[in-house]
Each structure stands twice: as C-alpha cells, then as structure tokens.
Amino acid sequence: MTNRKPEIAPAEYYHFIIDLLSCNDGVLPMTKVFDAIESFYGRHFSAADKRLMKLRRGSRRPKWKNNVDWAKAIGAKQGVLATVTHQKQKWLVLLEEADDFWVKKAQKKKKKRSFKKKCPKCNVWCRLGDEVCETCDHEFPPTPEKRRID
Numbered sequence: 001m002t003n004r005k006p007e008i009a010p011a012e013y014y015h016f017i018i019d020l021l022s023c024n025d026g027v028l029p030m031t032k033v034f035d036a037i038e039s040f041y042g043r044h045f046s047a048a049d050k051r052l053m054k055l056r057r058g059s060r061r062p063k064w065k066n067n068v069d070w071a072k073a074i075g076a077k078q079g080v081l082a083t084v085t086h087q088k089q090k091w092l093v094l095l096e097e098a099d100d101f102w103v104k105k106a107q108k109k110k111k112k113r114s115f116k117k118k119c120p121k122c123n124v125w126c127r128l129g130d131e132v133c134e135t136c137d138h139e140f141p142p143t144p145e146k147r148r149i150d
C-alpha cells in the first residue's frame with residue numbers, strides 16, 4: 001500500500017484560524033499563526049504539504065503555508081479576516097472579535113489604493129509588480145521591457 005496522503009485543505013486551516021484567533025482576542029502575529037498550525041498539523045503534513053514552492057525573488061516556502069494563505073484569502077473575501085501591518089509585523093485580525101484599534105487599522109488599509117492586477121487562477125488581487133501570486137503561486141507572464149525614448 002502506498003502512503004500518499006493528500007494536502008491539508010485551506011478550508012481546514014480556515015476553521016483552525018478562526019478558532020485560534022477567537023481564543024486570542026481576535027488578533028495574532030502571522031508568525032504565531034504559522035507556528036500554531038505547524039505544531040498542530042505538522043506531524044500530519046504529507047510530502048505534498050512539505051513541497052517547497054517558488055516565491056518571488058527566488059525564496060521558497062512549503063506548500064502548506066500557501067494553503068494557509070488561501071485560507072486567509074477566503075476569510076478576507078468574506079469580510080471575516082484581515083491582515084494588518086503593525087510594528088513591522090504582519091498580524092491576522094478576526095474582525096468580529098478584535099478591538100477597535102485593529103478593526104480601524106484593517107479599514108484604513110482597505111482604502112489605500114495602488115495599481116493592481118487580478119490573478120487569473122484564484123482571482124485574488126495582487127500588486128502590479130508581483131511576479132508570482134502570493135495566494136496560489138500562479139506565475140504571471142513577464143512584464144514587457146520599459147519603453148525607452150532616445
């Protein structure tokens with residue numbers, strides 16, 4: 001018998017994250033969220049979960065973290081979760097449970113506009129300069145060379 005386990009699905013992480021945040025006043029640094037997920041699910045990770053994926057600027061990270069980002073994207077789309085930068089750290093906010101401080105920060109961020117492009121694979125908006133979609137790892141086609149006028 002082969003021991004080929006499937007990946008842990010984003011929906012599974014989604015429920016874990018909601019539980020985790022609601023037990024922690026609705027907010028945690030993203031690093032803590034990853035740590036909690038790794039210590040809870042780590043020994044169940046399959047080879048597929050551990051597979052290293054290419055990120056922009058040549059860095060790599062395991063597939064399970066990508067699936068966690070998917071879970072975050074699901075939450076953001078539903079208006080349940082938000083990612084906020086505070087003291088040079090990324091924080092994950094459960095909007096229903098967190099203090100006004102965090103909710104206001106999340107709303108402020110939403111208003112900020114920049115040029116965006118939509119990922120054709122997962123429909124999440126990405127920065128125009130992104131080479132790879134942060135959510136699903138889709139590689140965008142290279143942007144054309146800048147026009148030079150002599």
Ligand SMILES: [Zn+2]
Nearest residue numbers: 119122133136
């Ligand atoms: Zn994508």
